Amino acid sequence: MESQPLLSSRDTHSIVIADLHGVKNILVGSYLNVLLLFIPFALASESLHWSDSVIFTLNFIAIIPLAKLLGTATEELALRSGSVVGALLNATFGNAIELILGIIALRAGLIRVVQASIIGSILSNLLLVLGCCFLAGGLSRYEQSFNVTAAQTSSSLLALTTLSIIIPAAFVKGFPQNDVNHALLDLSHGVAIILLIVYALSLLFQLRTHSDLYEDVDDHEEEPTISLAAAVVMLIVVTLLVAWHAEYLVGSIEGIVTQWHLSETFVGVILLPIVGNAAEHVSSVTFAMKNKMELCVGIAIGSSTQVGLFLTPFLVITGWMIGQPMTLYFETFETALLFASVLIVNYLIQDGKSNWLEGTMLLSVYAMIAVAFYNAPIPGDGF
Template sequence: MKILKFMLIFIPISIVGKFMNFSPSVMFILAALSIIPLAGLMGEGTEEISFYSGPKIGGFLNATFGNATELIISFFALKEGLFEVVKSSIAGAIIGNILLVLGASMFAGGLKHKVQKFNINVVDTTSSMLLFAVIGLCIPAVFTHTLDPSLLNTRYEGLTLIVAVVMFILYLCSLFFSFFTHKDLYSVTYEEEGKAKWSLKKAITVLVVATVLIAIESEFLVGGVEDITSKLGLSEFFVGIILIPIIGNAAEHSTAITMALKNKMDVALEIALGSSLQVILFVAPILIFLSLLFTPMSIIFNQFELIALIVSVLIANKVAGDGGSNWLEGAQLMAVYFIIAAGFFIL
């Protein structure tokens, strides 16, 4: 965390660079280096809030503010017409949270605690919802990939909007389920290690300020995507599905691993799986709605993305379905992520 705080120096450097007209590639790098510590601060802030609110709300807030980073980045990409970056970042966030964040948490926590237990009822509910949500998100792509192109007309693009509305309604239902009608399923108690270092007011202030700064840095980041991809020989597809989710989810990565090391696997799972669920049911629909302000965007994933999304969810269901985890299961999840990332790199 100390290293992340030293990286905050890149924030004023990037702002100065904007006024001095640094090249887009340099601005991309400076913005990325600025967003990572800001996301870390957001993670620290939500961890402090969890002392006051409990693990359920703490995990929910971390997932929300972690995804706020990606939502802001995707909004500016949407504004610039970088639809491939936006769509691939949605898929990349889901795959990264399920395989990389959850895998790293299980691996780190398992090395310290050997076997870690968590609330199986919560995992069953979240994983079932996650499987349904991924299938729903993939329906527009399956629709276009399986039908004869000659049978398609422009109305199929409206299918994406219909799916977005249904997903958003389901998201509201899931919040009502977890926080009101079935909140007893999510109850969990820990022997607290230490006390909150920040006041609740300070933690909320840090979250708000970090979010504003991330919005500024996100505009710098997106402005350099096309330049950095051409100079490094990378596709916008790879930048969207691997680089942007890693930069945007830095808060979730660090906080989920920290919670696992403290043997708070329920919080780590809520961050990893809950964040993926939130990307599908909240972030994706919001981006589709926002695209109506510019150019309507259809969520049509390619075949490799479809397979990677569905396989990721199935693997997570299998690994987390027994109510316990160890370091080997975490290593397996990360291995699958790196294999998938290698595949996207050569596309």
């Protein structure tokens, strides 16, 4: 007796046609995807030996729509994987762009860029993304409300992250410099392991024991656009493209620092987070205008928490494995700004309500920070 194939050729053909139609809908579903036209030029820029400024700019632009597609592929997988696995996928790939950029920069020995991009990603989500949400949603409404318990839980975890950066700073200042260097690495490795454990426990809290606090108030059930196989292929292809572009982007940083007279810190804190957060930024503002503040606050503060509890310690451990002395000791200026920003956001969300003025305040804080980093002295420059 001959075994029958699970899918006939007609069924396979129908799935392929449906996937092609789904991919087409995904590509035309966002104006950001117009920037995909920059991909061939960005990939060719290195081989054609264009200037570092051109290479950086083209690859910077190309990664933005890829970040959106990476998020879409992850969501498609999540819709077909159940609530727990889906949430884990979103948690893992939520900051995939920052993770890829961080690993490549770390491998290149650009530790200051990695540290600056970590601070920048947290500040961008907390101040720029959340500020735009409060402002965009508040312009047409007196005030908006959100789940204060879930927001404050995430914000408290972010405060823990801030403490994990303050401790190494106090450690360095509190002991003789000659005795600190090796001990600082050991301290950072130990704290990184603790943060990863806390991150795993926070996922357990969010997905199992207190999942009701994080339930989406929107009852609309989303349907997958493409098949599971197509989503996996899309995720792999987009991830490989992002890694390719990130390699060129990171390789051109030292060149643009010289050509544009910028510091590596400004590039890491202000420019690189735009790449990873652009898609989230657009989505969050759209949700805010539709009065879906649970999603907005969840994206902004949740992404910051992921960077602090997962991405940061993961990069420290990665540096440990590849022989790069990545630590949790950041510049005092960056640490102070992070502490102040987390404090401000904690204060603004404690009542579970937002308005346009609060959004303006967050944006003004981010603007002041950007101006400060832009004017920060560049090592070796005379005045």
